[in-house]
Structures are given as C-alpha cells and as structure tokens.
Amino acid sequence: MNKLLLVTVLLAPLAISVESFRMPRQAEEDQGTLTMISDTIKSYYNNVVNTASDYMETLKNLKIEEKVNNLYTETTTILSTYNGILQDQLYHLFYSQDA
Structure with a gap:
C-alpha cells in the first residue's frame, strides 16, 4: 500500500505538469x-537584418576599405608624377628657348 501511495504521489506532479504543457499549444492554435x-x-x-549584418561582417573581414585606401594613395602618387611631367613638357613646349 505504501508503494502505491508513493508512486501516486510521485506521478501526480508529473501528470499535472504534462497537462499544463498542453495549454500553450492550444493557445498557439488560437492565434488570429x-x-x-x-x-x-x-x-x-x-x-x-541578420543576413545584411553577416554580409557587412564578411566585407569587414576582407579589409576592402584598407585596399581601397591603398589603391587611392598609389593612384594619386602616380598621377601626381605624370602631372608634373606633363606640366614640364607643356612649359617647354610653350616657352622653349630658341637656341
């Protein structure tokens, strides 16, 4: 008799918790x-939003911003050199000294 009482006492909270577990499922079905x-x-x-933030992290990991900065710096250095050569050539073209 004591074993039956012990099993009943132990199973009662489990049965109550299982029954209360069904309530949220019914509430989900009643959504409008x-x-x-x-x-x-x-x-x-x-x-x-998650996909966009993942793409942004990927781009940051590729260090594209640093590569663009380096490309800009190298390009302006090269162009300033050729600009100086062009100015020098134009100056000598227009103001050449007749020898």
Missing part, C-alpha cells in the same frame, strides 16, 4: 490571422 501575418513579417525582417 493578423498575429500570424505580423509574426511572419517580423521573422522576414529579422532574417534580412
């Missing part, structure tokens, strides 16, 4: 159409 639509939109929005 507007709630389902808004949840779907929120999930799409979160997916888009």
Whole structure:
C-alpha cells in the first residue's frame, strides 16, 4: 500500500505538469490571422537584418576599405608624377628657348 501511495504521489506532479504543457499549444492554435501575418513579417525582417549584418561582417573581414585606401594613395602618387611631367613638357613646349 505504501508503494502505491508513493508512486501516486510521485506521478501526480508529473501528470499535472504534462497537462499544463498542453495549454500553450492550444493557445498557439488560437492565434488570429493578423498575429500570424505580423509574426511572419517580423521573422522576414529579422532574417534580412541578420543576413545584411553577416554580409557587412564578411566585407569587414576582407579589409576592402584598407585596399581601397591603398589603391587611392598609389593612384594619386602616380598621377601626381605624370602631372608634373606633363606640366614640364607643356612649359617647354610653350616657352622653349630658341637656341
């Protein structure tokens, strides 16, 4: 008799918790159409934000900004050199000394 009482006492909270576990499932089924639509939109929005932030992290990891800075610096250095040569050639073209 004591074993039966002990098993009943131990199983009663388990049975109560299993029954209360069913309640949220029923509540999910009773959602309205507007709630389902808004949840779907929120999930799409979160997916888009997460994907965009993942792409931004990937771009930061590729160090594109540093590469663009280096390319700009090298290009301006080269162009300033050729600009100086061109100015010198034009100066000698227009102001050449007749020998």
